[in-house]
Amino acid sequence: MDFKKDFPMLNNDIIYFDNAATSLKPKCVIDAITDYYYNYSSNAHRGDYKLSVKASNKFEDTRRKVKEFINADSEKEIVFTSGATESLNMIVSCFFKDILKENDEVITTKSEHASVILPWFNLENEKGIKVKFVSLDENYCLDENTVISMISDKTKVIVLSHITNVIGDIRNIKAIASEAHKRGIYVVVDASQSIGHINVDVKDMGADFLAFSAHKMLGPTGVGVLYGKEEFLKKFKPFKFGGGMNISFNSPKEIEYKDLPYKLEAGTQNIDGVIGLGTAIDYINKIGIKEIERIDNELKEYLIEKLKKLDNIILYNEKAKSSLVIFNVKGVFSQDTALYLDKYNIAIRSGSHCAKKLEDELGISNTCRISLYFYNTKEEIDRLIDALNNKNILEESIGV
Ligand SMILES: Cc1ncc(COP(=O)(O)O)c(C=O)c1O
Numbered sequence: 001m002d003f004k005k006d007f008p009m010l011n012n013d014i015i016y017f018d019n020a021a022t023s024l025k026p027k028c029v030i031d032a033i034t035d036y037y038y039n040y041s042s043n044a045h046r047g048d049y050k051l052s053v054k055a056s057n058k059f060e061d062t063r064r065k066v067k068e069f070i071n072a073d074s075e076k077e078i079v080f081t082s083g084a085t086e087s088l089n090m091i092v093s094c095f096f097k098d099i100l101k102e103n104d105e106v107i108t109t110k111s112e113h114a115s116v117i118l119p120w121f122n123l124e125n126e127k128g129i130k131v132k133f134v135s136l137d138e139n140y141c142l143d144e145n146t147v148i149s150m151i152s153d154k155t156k157v158i159v160l161s162h163i164t165n166v167i168g169d170i171r172n173i174k175a176i177a178s179e180a181h182k183r184g185i186y187v188v189v190d191a192s193q194s195i196g197h198i199n200v201d202v203k204d205m206g207a208d209f210l211a212f213s214a215h216k217m218l219g220p221t222g223v224g225v226l227y228g229k230e231e232f233l234k235k236f237k238p239f240k241f242g243g244g245m246n247i248s249f250n251s252p253k254e255i256e257y258k259d260l261p262y263k264l265e266a267g268t269q270n271i272d273g274v275i276g277l278g279t280a281i282d283y284i285n286k287i288g289i290k291e292i293e294r295i296d297n298e299l300k301e302y303l304i305e306k307l308k309k310l311d312n313i314i315l316y317n318e319k320a321k322s323s324l325v326i327f328n329v330k331g332v333f334s335q336d337t338a339l340y341l342d343k344y345n346i347a348i349r350s351g352s353h354c355a356k357k358l359e360d361e362l363g364i365s366n367t368c369r370i371s372l373y374f375y376n377t378k379e380e381i382d383r384l385i386d387a388l389n390n391k392n393i394l395e396e397s398i399g400v
Pocket of ligand 1: 020021083084085086113115116161163164165190192193213354
C-alpha cells in the first residue's frame with residue numbers, strides 16, 4: 001500500500017528514519033486540528049453553547065477511543081497529560097511518593113529512557129527508596145525470568161518500557177506482571193515506543209499504570225495519556241489545581257474535587273491535541289495494528305539484511321524484535337554519520353537517545369538509530385544503504 005499520499009511531509013524530498021523520536025502526521029490528523037480552529041474553536045467542558053458542546057464531545061470521543069485502543073475498563077482510567085514524560089512523573093509524584101517508604105525497592109533496567117528512570121532517582125533522593133537495575137542479556141535485551149528472579153520482599157514496583165527506545169526489545173510484560181501481582185507488586189509500563197506499532201492491551205499485559213505520547217503514534221505534540229487502574233488513580237493526589245477539576249472550594253478545608261479523570265486534568269486542556277490524537281487512532285485502526293506491525297517487521301528485516309552486507313557497519317541490536325536498529329560506521333562518530341546522511345536528506349538519530357545508563361551495558365554511549373514506521377519503504381532503505389556504502393563517510397561528513 002502506498003501511504004505516501006497520506007503524509008504531507010513526505011512530499012518534501014526527505015527520507016525520515018527518526019520515527020522513535022516523533023512520527024510524521026497524516027493529513028487527516030492535521031485536518032482535524034485545523035477543522036477545530038476553523039470551525040468550532042472554543043473551550044471544552046466550559047460552555048453551554050453549541051461550539052463548546054461540540055469541542056467537549058470531540059474531546060471525550062478521544063477518551064473513549066483511547067480506552068478502546070488500549071482495552072482499559074473505563075474512561076475514568078484515561079487521563080490526558082502533556083506527554084509520556086508528564087504521565088510517568090505523575091505516577092511517581094501523585095501516587096508512589098506517598099505510599100513508598102525508605103528502602104522499598106523499585107526494579108527497572110539500564111536501557112530505560114530518562115523519563116522512566118529520573119522520577120524514581122528523584123524519589124530515591126527524597127525518600128530513600130532504592131532503584132535496582134536488572135541485568136540485560138548478551139543481546140542487551142531483557143529476559144523476564146531475570147526480572148522475576150530479582151524480586152524480593154522489598155520490591156514494591158517494577159517499571160519497564162514495553163519496547164525500549166534504543167535496543168528496541170519487546171518485553172514480556174504479561175509474564176512479569178503475573179508474578180509481580182502474586183506478591184502485591186505494582187507494574188508501571190512505558191508504552192511510548194510500542195503504542196501505534198504493536199497491540200497495547202493494558203488488561204492482557206497486566207499494567208497497573210501505562211504512559212505514552214500522542215506524537216509517536218501519528219498524533220500531535222504536547223498531548224499524552226496516563227492510564228491507571230481506577231482503584232489506584234482514585235488515590236492520586238492532584239498535582240495541579242485549578243478550573244475543571246473541582247466541584248466547590250469554600251475554604252482550604254472545604255474543597256470538593258471532581259471524580260476521575262477530571263480531578264487530574266486541571267486548567268484548559270490541549271483540546272486540538274486531544275482531537276488530533278482521536279483522529280490518529282482512527283487512522284491506525286483503519287490500517288490495522290497487526291498490518292502496521294507486519295510492515296514494520298518486513299522493513300526491519302530488509303534493513304538488517306542489507307546492513308549486514310556492508311563491511312563498515314557495526315550492528316548492536318540485531319536480535320531485538322521491534323523496528324529500531326542501532327549501529328555505528330566503523331571509525332566514525334555517530335553524529336558525523338548522521339550529519340553525513342543528512343546531506344542525502346536522510347534523517348536518523350545519533351547520540352545516547354536519552355537512555356544514558358545504557359552505556360554501562362552496551363559499553364559505548366553513542367550510536368546511530370534508524371527507527372522505521374509503516375510509511376517507510378524498501379526504496380528508502382536502498383538509498384540509505386547506497387549512502388552508507390562509502391569508504392569516505394568520515395571525510396565527507398566533516399568536509400575534509
Ligand atoms: C521510551 C520512551 N519513554 C518516554 C519518552 C518521553 O516521551 P515525551 O518526550 O514525548 O514525553 C520517550 C521519548 O523519546 C521514549 O522513547
